Amino acid sequence: MTADIQNGSIHTTITNKIATVEFNHPSGNSFPSTLLQHLTEEFNSLGSNQEIAIIVLKSKGEKVFCAGASFDELLAVSNLEQGSLFFSGFANVINAMRKCPKLIVGRVQGKAVGGGVGLAAACDYVLATDNSSIKLSEFTIGIGPFVIAPAVERKVGTSGLAELTLAGDEWQTADWAKQKGLYAKVFTTLEELDNQLDIFTEKLSNYNPEALSEMKKVLWEGTENWETLLYERAAISGKLVLSDFTKQALQQFKK
Incomplete structure (x- = not known):
């Protein structure tokens, strides 16, 4: 499956029970709302496909995993309803x-910024390279990473979330992310990463699919309230993006 959306795309290939979902956007693999919608639909579709055992999430290119939500759409938000809807994209x-x-x-x-860190945190297992630094820079433009915070905190803990959020102008290294639990393994080169990814996913794909599905449930126990929590958080961000502080910060950033 290939979906082309606003100069971006989502492309899925299925080989030997492994579905690889690759997203792409010329602005640092960022996500406009329509691309987020298609990614949501793709996960829903793949989840019900009995021919698939494992899903791999990746992005195109070498230097940037994901720059988060589309900055152009953020600038265009003009009312509370638009704001809540915009930030609900990553919640979905x-x-x-x-x-x-x-x-x-x-x-x-x-590198991963903002929502990109949230995507990595929502994966069940992550392999990365030394170049995969992370940053939650939302405070620098007057908002906060409220929607993705539960997913990030689940991996790096409350202290890690505080460090990422409050030092929003600082990059944290891939080694930091591994020590905190966001990344399972970190490799020096892209070739090493892809080699180990192939080995790891092939092993997983040959395990009992029922056991894998039951393990997925175990890994996500206690997150059932996210069905409402993430949208409550989206409303907070939707309100903040309309504040005078944020509007001025966005204008400065645009300049």
């Missing part, structure tokens, strides 16, 4: 990944 994707009965393995080959 995270909930789709959470509820998907297939284990999702993330391939993080480069």
Whole structure:
């Protein structure tokens, strides 16, 4: 399956019970709302496909995994309804990944910012490279990572979330992310990453699919309230993006 959306795309290939979902956008693999919608739909579809055992989430290119939500759309938000809807995009994707009965393995080959960190955190297992630094820079433009915070905190803990959020102008290294639990393994080169990804996913795909599905449930126990929590958080961000502080910060950023 290939979906082309606003200069971006989502492309899925299925080989030997492994579905590889690759997203792409010329602006740092960022996500406009329509691309988030298609990614949500793709996870829902793959979750019900009995021919699939494992899902791999990756992005195109080498330097950037995901720059988060589309900045152009953020600038265009003009009322509370638009704001809540805009920030609900990542809530939809995270909930789709959470509820998907297939284990999702993330391939993080480069930097991740904001929602990109949220996507990595919503994966069940992540392999990354040394170049895969992370940053939650939302405070620098007057909002916060409220929607993705539960997913990030689930992996790096409250102290890690505080460090990422409050030091929003600082990059944290891939090694930091591994120590905190966001990444399972970190490799020096892209070739090493892809080699180990193939080995790991092939092993998983040959395990009992029922056992894998039951393990997925275990890994996500206690997150059932995200069905409402993430949208409550989206409303908070939707309100903040309309504040004078944020409007001024966005204008400065645009300049």
